[in-house]
Amino acid sequence: MRSRPFRQRMRQSAALARLALGLVLLTTGAAFSQTAGDELRSEYGDLGTLLDAAWLARARTFEAIIGIDGSPTASEARERFAENLRMRANMSMADMMVMMRSYDGMEMPGSYDELEFPASNELTESLLSTHSRREVRNAYEDSSLPARAVEVLRRGHQFETRVFDILVAESVRDRPAALAAAVDAYLVESLSVPARPKPAALLLAHAHAGAFVEGFPRLSGIAWSSQWLRLAAMEAIIFEQRGASDWGSVATVEARFRGKLSDAGQNGSPVPVEMPMVPAIAPTLFSLSPQAAIILDNLNMLSSIVADVLAYPNLDNKPARIDALVAEFTNHAGSADPTIDYLVSALRAGIYNQGGPAVGELAQSERNRSRMEMGMRHFMIMPVP
Amino acid sequence: MKSLKFRNATQSLTSKLVAVGVIAMTAFGTHLQSQTQSAPIEEVTYRSHVASIINEKCVVCHREGGIAPMQFTSYEQVRPWAPVIGHKVERREMPPYAYDQGIGIQHLIGDWRLEQSDIDTITAWVGQGAPEGNADVSVPPAIVRSLEQWNFEEQLGPPHLVLASEPIDIPATGNDMWHRPYTLTGLGDRRCIKAMQVKPKGAAQAVVHHANSSVEVPQDDGSYERFSQLTEYAMGKWGEMMPDGVCRTLPPNGRIAWDIHMYPGGLGAMAPGQMIEANVVELGIWFYDEGYQDQARYKQDLKLYRLGPQVDLAIPPHGYEMTQGFHSFDHPVRIDSFQPHGHLRMRAASFEIFYPQTGRTEPISQVSNWSAVWHHSHLYEPDVAPLVPTGAVLVLKQWYDNTAQNPNNPDPDQWVMGGSRTADEMTHVWLAVTHLDEAGYQELLAEREQAQTEGNVVTSAR
Numbered sequence: 001m002r003s004r005p006f007r008q009r010m011r012q013s014a015a016l017a018r019l020a021l022g023l024v025l026l027t028t029g030a031a032f033s034q035t036a037g038d039e040l041r042s043e044y045g046d047l048g049t050l051l052d053a054a055w056l057a058r059a060r061t062f063e064a065i066i067g068i069d070g071s072p073t074a075s076e077a078r079e080r081f082a083e084n085l086r087m088r089a090n091m092s093m094a095d096m097m098v099m100m101r102s103y104d105g106m107e108m109p110g111s112y113d114e115l116e117f118p119a120s121n122e123l124t125e126s127l128l129s130t131h132s133r134r135e136v137r138n139a140y141e142d143s144s145l146p147a148r149a150v151e152v153l154r155r156g157h158q159f160e161t162r163v164f165d166i167l168v169a170e171s172v173r174d175r176p177a178a179l180a181a182a183v184d185a186y187l188v189e190s191l192s193v194p195a196r197p198k199p200a201a202l203l204l205a206h207a208h209a210g211a212f213v214e215g216f217p218r219l220s221g222i223a224w225s226s227q228w229l230r231l232a233a234m235e236a237i238i239f240e241q242r243g244a245s246d247w248g249s250v251a252t253v254e255a256r257f258r259g260k261l262s263d264a265g266q267n268g269s270p271v272p273v274e275m276p277m278v279p280a281i282a283p284t285l286f287s288l289s290p291q292a293a294i295i296l297d298n299l300n301m302l303s304s305i306v307a308d309v310l311a312y313p314n315l316d317n318k319p320a321r322i323d324a325l326v327a328e329f330t331n332h333a334g335s336a337d338p339t340i341d342y343l344v345s346a347l348r349a350g351i352y353n354q355g356g357p358a359v360g361e362l363a364q365s366e367r368n369r370s371r372m373e374m375g376m377r378h379f380m381i382m383p384v385p
Numbered sequence: 386m387k388s389l390k391f392r393n394a395t396q397s398l399t400s401k402l403v404a405v406g407v408i409a410m411t412a413f414g415t416h417l418q419s420q421t422q423s424a425p426i427e428e429v430t431y432r433s434h435v436a437s438i439i440n441e442k443c444v445v446c447h448r449e450g451g452i453a454p455m456q457f458t459s460y461e462q463v464r465p466w467a468p469v470i471g472h473k474v475e476r477r478e479m480p481p482y483a484y485d486q487g488i489g490i491q492h493l494i495g496d497w498r499l500e501q502s503d504i505d506t507i508t509a510w511v512g513q514g515a516p517e518g519n520a521d522v523s524v525p526p527a528i529v530r531s532l533e534q535w536n537f538e539e540q541l542g543p544p545h546l547v548l549a550s551e552p553i554d555i556p557a558t559g560n561d562m563w564h565r566p567y568t569l570t571g572l573g574d575r576r577c578i579k580a581m582q583v584k585p586k587g588a589a590q591a592v593v594h595h596a597n598s599s600v601e602v603p604q605d606d607g608s609y610e611r612f613s614q615l616t617e618y619a620m621g622k623w624g625e626m627m628p629d630g631v632c633r634t635l636p637p638n639g640r641i642a643w644d645i646h647m648y649p650g651g652l653g654a655m656a657p658g659q660m661i662e663a664n665v666v667e668l669g670i671w672f673y674d675e676g677y678q679d680q681a682r683y684k685q686d687l688k689l690y691r692l693g694p695q696v697d698l699a700i701p702p703h704g705y706e707m708t709q710g711f712h713s714f715d716h717p718v719r720i721d722s723f724q725p726h727g728h729l730r731m732r733a734a735s736f737e738i739f740y741p742q743t744g745r746t747e748p749i750s751q752v753s754n755w756s757a758v759w760h761h762s763h764l765y766e767p768d769v770a771p772l773v774p775t776g777a778v779l780v781l782k783q784w785y786d787n788t789a790q791n792p793n794n795p796d797p798d799q800w801v802m803g804g805s806r807t808a809d810e811m812t813h814v815w816l817a818v819t820h821l822d823e824a825g826y827q828e829l830l831a832e833r834e835q836a837q838t839e840g841n842v843v844t845s846a847r
Binding site: 279280281283284286287288340343344347348350351357359360361362366367368 | 449450451452453454455456459460461462464465466467468469472514515
C-alpha cells in the first residue's frame with residue numbers, strides 16, 4: 001500500500017508537532033468549559049449522539065481519503081482521476097457546462113468507486129452509532145493531518161459546541177450577547193479562524209477545488225450531510241426555543257439527516273451538492289450572530305479545502321500545503337470579503353443544493369441557474385414589472 | 386402598474402403605519418444582533434406585511450423558471466435571503482430599475498421602483514429577524530404569467546399583429562453576430578400603433594443583445610424604401626406604449642427590416658454553452674381602432690439621438706469618458722420616453738432641457754447607476770411628459786467608467802472604442818417624440834395649468 005509509508009511519515013511528524021503544540025497550548029489554558037456540550041446533551045440526547053458521531057466521522061473521512069488515495073490497488077483509477085482533473089482545468093466554461101448537463105439527473109460515478117463504497121458504508125454505520133465520550137475526545141488521536149490543522153479543527157469544534165450550549169440553555173436570557181462573548185473568547189485563542197468572511201474564491205477557485213467532490217462523491221456527500229446536520233440543528237433549536245416548533249423541530253432535522261444517509265435524500269431531503277453554509281441552512285443563527293456564523297463557515301471551508309488537497313491525486317507535499325492553508329485561514333489580518341458578498345456567495349449555491357432547509361419545506365431546488373452560470377454576463381432578459 | 390398601486394393603497398398604508406415605528410432600526414447588519422434585546426415593537430412579519438410586496442414586485446422574476454437566479458415564492462425560499470433583500474432594496478438596487486429618486490420627472494409608466502414605505506417595511510422586517518408571523522394569516526398567491534406571455538396582454542389582450550424574424554441558428558461558441566432579415570407586415574391599411582413589444586422567443590432570450598426594427602415601404606420599381614424606425618429592443622426592455630391622441634404610423638404593404646445583434650454561446654441563462662436552433666425574435670403590435678388614424682392630431686416617432694459621433698468615442702484603459710449631445714426642433718414637441726443606450730462601460734446618463742429664452746436648464750431624468758443588463762425605456766406619464774417649446778435644447782449626457790471599479794467591466798486594461806460589438810461602446814439615446822404644432826403646444830400647456838389650478842396636478846410620490 002503506497003499510503004502506508006506516507007501515512008507513517010505524516011503521523012510521525014504530526015505526533016511530534018502535536019506534542020510541541022500541546023505544550024504551548026497547555027500554558028495558554030482552554031477557554032471553554034470542560035462541560036461544554038452538556039446543556040445540549042441534557043436537552044437533546046439523540047442530537048448530541050449524532051453530533052458526536054459527526055465529529056468523529058469528519059476525522060475518519062480525512063483518513064479514508066488518505067487511505068484510498070494512497071492505495072496501490074487504486075493506481076489506475078488515480079491516474080484516470082488525475083487526467084480528468086487536468087482536462088477539466090483546461091475546459092472552457094461552456095464546455096464544462098455542456099459536460100455537466102450531460103450528467104443531468106444521473107449519478108456521476110466516483111473515480112474510486114470500489115474502494116469508496118465500503119468506506120462510505122463504514123462511515124454511515126459509524127454516523128448512526130453511539131460513541132463513547134472518550135472516543136469522541138480522541139477523534140484525531142491518530143490523525144494523519146498536520147498538528148496545527150487538527151488543533152484548529154478541535155478548537156473550532158469546541159466553539160461550535162459552545163454555540164449549541166448557548167442556543168439550548170434556558171438560563172441564557174440574551175443569546176446574541178452570549179454568542180458575542182463566545183466569539184470574543186474564541187478569537188483570543190491561538191489558532192482561531194477570524195470572524196471576517198474568508199473570500200469565497202478560496203473555496204471555489206483554489207488550485208485543487210472540487211477534487212473531494214469529484215473523486216469521492218459518496219464520502220463528500222456524507223461529509224456535507226453531516227455539516228448540514230450541525231447547521232440545521234442549530235436553526236431548529238432556535239425555532240424550538242422560540243416556541244415555533246410547529247414549523248420545524250430538531251426531531252425533523254434528525255429524521256432528514258438519517259434520510260440523507262439511508263436513501264440519499266430520495267424522500268425530500270436532498271444530499272448537499274454544494275457545501276452547506278450558515279446563511280442558507282441556519283439563517284436565524286446568522287441573524288443572531290453574524291460573527292459566529294462566519295467563524296463556523298470559515299472552519300467548514302477550511303475542512304472542505306483540506307479534503308480537496310487530500311483528495312487531489314499525485315500531489316506532493318500535502319502536509320505542507322495543508323499547513324499553508326491553515327496559516328491562511330488563521331490569519332486574522334488577511335483579506336476578507338464584505339459581509340454582503342459572503343452572504344450572496346453562500347446563498348447563490350442554493351438552499352436546496354446545500355441540503356434543504358432545516359425548518360419548513362422545499363420540495364425542489366429554488367435555483368433557476370447554477371452558480372457557474374451566475375458568474376456570466378448577459379444572462380438578464382426582461383420580465384414585466 | 387398605477388392601478389396596482391391604487392389597489393394596494395390600503396395595504397401600503399397599513400405597512401406604512403407599521404413601518405413608522407420601526408424605521409429607526411433599518412440599517413443592515415448592525416441591528417441584527419440586537420433584535421432580541423429591542424424594546425417591544427409591533428412585529429413586521431412575512432405573512433402580514435412582506436409577502437404581498439415580494440409577490441407583487443419580486444416574484445415576477447424570482448419564480449420557477451424565471452430570469453432571476455433564485456425563487457421567492459415561499460417563506461422557506463425568502464427567509465435566508467432576507468438580509469440580502471434588505472440590503473438591496475434599501476439601496477434601491479432591487480427591483481432593478483435604475484432611475485434617480487427626486488431628480489426630474491418621477492411619474493413613469495411601468496416603473497418598478499418600490500415605494501419608500503415598502504422599503505421601510507422590508508428593512509424593518511429584516512431588522513426583526515425576518516419572522517414568518519402567524520401561520521393562520523394566509524398569503525395571497527403571487528399572480529405570475531407565463532414567461533411566453535406578452536407584457537401588455539393583461540391590459541390590451543393578445544397583439545393584433547405578431548411578426549417574426551426569419552429563424553437562424555446561433556452556434557454554441559463564436560463572436561458577435563448580426564442578422565438582418567425582412568418580414569412582410571401583410572397590413573392592408575395605414576394604422577396607428579398603440580403598443581409594441583419585441584420578444585426574443587424561448588431560448589433566443591439568452592442570446593439576443595438587441596433587435597432594432599424599421600419599416601420599409603414598396604416603391605413603384607419594386608424596391609423598398611425606409612419609412613421610419615419602428616422600435617428598438619435591448620436586453621431588459623419592456624415595450625412601448627403610445628399615448629392617446631398621437632399616431633405612430635405603420636404604413637400599408639410594408640416590410641419590417643430587422644437588425645438583430647446576437648452573442649452566441651455561453652452567455653445565455655436558458656441555453657448556455659449550447660447551439661440555439663431556429664432563433665426567432667417576435668414583434669407584437671397592438672393597434673388603435675380603425676379610424677383612429679384620421680382623428681389622431683399628432684405624429685409620434687422613436688428615433689436615435691446621438692451624443693456626438695460614435696466613431697470618436699475612445700475610452701482609455703482605467704480611464705473615464707463623458708459624452709454630450711444637443712438637439713433642438715423647429716416646432717414644439719412632447720418627449721414621451723427616454724432610453725439611454727451604452728454597453729458594459731457606461732455607468733450613468735442624464736437628460737436635461739435648456740431654455741435659451743430664460744437661460745434655465747431643467748433636469749428631466751437622471752440614471753446614476755446604469756447597467757447594460759437592464760435597458761429600460763422610461764415612459765413619462767402623459768400629463769407630466771416634458772413639453773418642449775420651439776428652439777429649446779435637449780441636453781443628453783452619458784458617462785463611461787473603464788476602471789476596475791466598474792463591476793460590469795470585463796477588462797479595464799483595454800482601450801474601448803465606439804462600435805457595435807458588446808465589447809465596444811455606444812453613445813446614443815432613444816427618444817419617443819410627439820411632434821406638436823404651436824396651437825397644440827399652447828393647448829397642452831393650458832390643460833396643465835388648468836389642472837394645477839384645480840389641484841389635479843400630479844405631485845411627486847417619491
